[in-house]
Amino acid sequence: MNKPEIVVSGARASGKLHIGNYLGALKQWLQLQSDGHTCYFFIADLHGITTPFEPKELHQNTLDVAATYLAAGIDPNKSVFFLQNHVLEHATLAWIFNCITPLGELERMTQFKDKSQNQESINAGLLTYPTLMAADILMYKAAAVPVGEDQVQHVELARVVARKFNSRFGQTFPEPKHLMRDEGLVRIKSLSEPTKKMSKTGDEALLMDDEPEEIMRKLKKAVTGSDASGQNPGAENLLFLLSHFGTKQQTDHFLNLQKAGQLKYSDLKEALAQDISDYFAEFREKKKELLAKPKFLAEVLGDGAAKARKVAQATLLEVKQKTGLL
Ligand code: TYM
Numbered sequence: 001m002n003k004p005e006i007v008v009s010g011a012r013a014s015g016k017l018h019i020g021n022y023l024g025a026l027k028q029w030l031q032l033q034s035d036g037h038t039c040y041f042f043i044a045d046l047h048g049i050t051t052p053f054e055p056k057e058l059h060q061n062t063l064d065v066a067a068t069y070l071a072a073g074i075d076p077n078k079s080v081f082f083l084q085n086h087v088l089e090h091a092t093l094a095w096i097f098n099c100i101t102p103l104g105e106l107e108r109m110t111q112f113k114d115k116s117q118n119q120e121s122i123n124a125g126l127l128t129y130p131t132l133m134a135a136d137i138l139m140y141k142a143a144a145v146p147v148g149e150d151q152v153q154h155v156e157l158a159r160v161v162a163r164k165f166n167s168r169f170g171q172t173f174p175e176p177k178h179l180m181r182d183e184g185l186v187r188i189k190s191l192s193e194p195t196k197k198m199s200k201t202g203d204e205a206l207l208m209d210d211e212p213e214e215i216m217r218k219l220k221k222a223v224t225g226s227d228a229s230g231q232n233p234g235a236e237n238l239l240f241l242l243s244h245f246g247t248k249q250q251t252d253h254f255l256n257l258q259k260a261g262q263l264k265y266s267d268l269k270e271a272l273a274q275d276i277s278d279y280f281a282e283f284r285e286k287k288k289e290l291l292a293k294p295k296f297l298a299e300v301l302g303d304g305a306a307k308a309r310k311v312a313q314a315t316l317l318e319v320k321q322k323t324g325l326l
Contacts, residue, residue, distance in 0.1 A: 001144060007032050007179070008040045008142035010084065013048040013062040015200030016207045019276065020188035022072070023244055024148025028179065030073045032146060039079035040140045040308060041069060046084050046091065046132060050125040051115065066297050068208060071287035080311075082304035084136065089312035093135035094128070096319060100164050101131050101157075110153055134158035138165075138173045139312050145176050149185035150197055152178045169322040188241070191222040194234035209284050212277035219269040238268055245275040 009029055011021055033039050043065050048058060062083065074081055084090055106112065106127050116122040125132075137145055137158045145155045155178040162173040180186075190196045190204035198205050206218055224234040239258070243251045250271060257263040290297060320326070 001032075001035070001037065001179075005037050005143040006040075006140055007037045007144050007146065008042075008137050008140050008176070009146050010042040010044040010047075010136060011065060012200075013043050013045040013058060013065050014051060014053065015061055016064055016209065017068045018188075018198055018200060018205040018207050019241070020148065020186075020198035020205070022208055023188055024150075024186040025146060026069070026072050026074075028146040029079075032144075032179075033073075033075060033079050037144075040082075040142070041074050041079050042082050042084050042087075042136070042304075042308070043069070044084050044133075044136070047129060050123065050129050051119070063291065063294060063297055066301060067287045067290040070290055070297075070300070071283050072208070076300050076304055080304055080307045081300065082308045083301050086301065086305035087139075087308045087312050089309070089316045090132065090135050090139060093139055093312075093316060093319060094132040096323065096325075097131040097134050097138075097161050097165070098128055100168060101134075101161055105157060105160060106130060109157065111150065130154045130157045131161065134161040137176050138162055139315050140308075141174055141315070142176045143174055144179040146179040148197075149187040152185065165319075169319075172318060172322060189233060189237040191218055191234075191237075194223055194237050206276065208280055209287055210280075211284070212273070215276050216270070216273040219273045220266075222269065224265045235263070235265065235268075238265075238272055242268070242272050242275065245279045246271065250275075 007029075009025060011017060011025060017026070029039065029041055033041075043062060045058070045062050048061070066083075069081060070076070109130055112127055112129065115126055119126075133151075133154050134157060137155070138161065145151075145158070147155060155176060159175045162175045166172055178185075188198045190198050191206065192204040196204075206215060210218070219238075222234060222238060224232065224238065226232045235258070239251070239254060242254060254263060254268050254271070
């Protein structure tokens with residue numbers, strides 16, 4: 001993006017962030033922040049409770065994600081950094097959007113279909129998840145939303161909501177675009193089931209703060225066999241990770257070995273484990289320091305919410321005036 005734009009993005013507070021979250025989202029956020037865009041980065045704690053959760057864990061996960069953002073380099077002096085639930089306007093705007101969004105639009109969302117399949121009882125929040133996400137985005141009149149591949153459909157829905165609102169009540173919201181990295185949308189695969197995306201639970205995720213031994217242990221177990229059609233999504237995933245965390249030389253070396261049919265997965269895994277451990281070494285230390293200062297984290301989040309609230313209140317006032325809500 002050449003000129004400064006409004007950028008909005010967030011991650012759920014449903015677990016620690018993994019390297020899929022990092023490559024799909026956080027890494028881009030840091031670039032956008034340093035390029036001087038007007039950035040709003042928040043923790044989607046309200047989205048975090050659409051799947052089963054324990055209150056104590058939610059509390060701890062939220063602090064953990066806050067420390068993760070800061071340790072990775074989100075700078076509260078440059079970006080507005082806050083918790084979704086602290087800015088009450090999000091939920092109100094989401095409700096208004098619920099009332100202009102056809103049910104069919106929500107029911108066809110891939111994430112809703114996937115997540116509701118694995119749950120005994122499906123809560124309404126899981127269905128209306130994308131209207132809350134539309135509220136998060138449109139509240140700040142975002143032009144760009146940097147996300148991984150799995151969230152693109154939700155950004156598209158935010159565009160649908162913006163169009164519906166604008167055509168019914170007059171031009172109010174710009175239509176946001178999802179933003180992708182130069183090489184395209186990122187979808188990091190699970191280590192144990194490499195046809196699926198890496199997600200926040202289990203051994204299939206490499207967490208950003210995993211210690212070196214843990215990284216090695218998880219990578220050693222990573223699935224790298226070829227499937228019936230000769231594809232090897234596990235190995236592709238590891239090579240993709242190497243291209244991000246290792247040097248170009250190293251990546252070329254392993255790609256050449258693969259072409260020659262001489263790639264030893266144990267060597268690849270060892271090199272990758274070392275690279276990922278080194279890449280996040282400073283991050284791990286910073287995060288530990290931040291987690292030891294919960295008061296500081298609360299202060300930073302309080303300041304961020306105050307900044308976000310100002311913009312959110314202005315948007316909501318405009319929406320209320322246009323919709324006739326007193
Ligand atoms: P969440 O918490 O699932 O993920 C946070 C970000 O990480 C990306 N991501 C991935 N990218 C590549 N490979 C993967 N395996 C992978 N797993 C996750 C996600 O695409 C996302 O960008 N609904 C959002 C949170 C949200 C939001 C918003 C985002 C709420 N409101 C408004 C943008 C704008 C979510 O669940 O992210």
